[in-house]
Amino acid sequence: MIQTLEAIFDGQVLHPAQPLDLKAGTRVKITVEPIASMNRGGDRSFL
Numbered sequence: 001m002i003q004t005l006e007a008i009f010d011g012q013v014l015h016p017a018q019p020l021d022l023k024a025g026t027r028v029k030i031t032v033e034p035i036a037s038m039n040r041g042g043d044r045s046f047l
Contacts, residue, residue, distance in 0.1 A: 006035065 006017040014030075022028070 001021070003020065005020070007014040008017065009015075
């Protein structure tokens, strides 16, 4: 099962923004793509 989620990196650990449907100890493969790169303007509003 593939899940796409947002997470926050605190400098050491990624913290998912929502709960994961995984059992503790489950090995996963993570691909990191900063959200700012997806919307060119970063977190800035168009206003």
